[in-house]
Amino acid sequence: MAFIPEGSFTMGFEIENDNEWGDMDEDPVHEVTLNAYWMDKYEVSNADYQECFIAGVCEPVVLHEDRPQDFNKSRQPVVFVSWEDARTYCNWRGGGLPTESQWEAAAQGQKLGGAYFGQPYGTGAPEDTGKFTANSNGLYDMMGNAYEWTLDWYESTGGTGKNKVVRGGSWNSVGHFLRISDRVKKDPELRYSDVGFRCIKIKK
Secondary structure, eight states: OEEEOSEEEEEOOOOSOHHHHSSOOOOSOEEEEEOOEEEOSSOOBHHHHHHHHHTTOSOOOOOOSSOGGGTOOTTSBOOSOOHHHHHHHHHHTTOBOOOHHHHHHHHOSSOOOOEEOOOOTTTOOOOOTTOSOOOTTSOSOSEESSEEEEEEEOOSSSSOOSOEEEESOOTTOOGGGOOTTOOEEEOTTSOOTTEEOOOEEEOO
16 A cells, blocks of 8 residues: 555646536535545455455455456456445455545646556456556556546535546546546446446554
């Protein structure tokens, strides 16, 4: 895991024209102060998740109906996991899912790291975790490869809503989704071929 020190950072992105990239919900830009925490350097892999299943804690991983062999390699990020599956795994490891602000703070820095994206949906799949360069905080695949579940509900008009926020873009994203402020909503009960996760632990 990589250590993210306590401090304040600027979160969000000021959107001047929603019509340019579609309906985005990243403003207003605001300051956030966080306590220190640790975050996984890599997205949780199939091999990592399998350990939790073998321990009798996690549900079995689900694979692509038509192309299971493209998503079951041991070092690929585990996908087809629901939000609850992801939270169960992180709890098993003694941690939890990051909040949106924790995820965005860890993604920021002078170097955003390498990215894997823009692959055709019908034939593409995630790459092995850690294959590309790390960002300034020593974290790999924060941009692309697999979206990552966060702890937070997607809120645009107040209330909790019914969707959770995923961050970071994925193997099949177009380029404008690879922004650290980009917010995407996903149904927490569903499993997606382009959504994985990583865990955090709070510094004590």
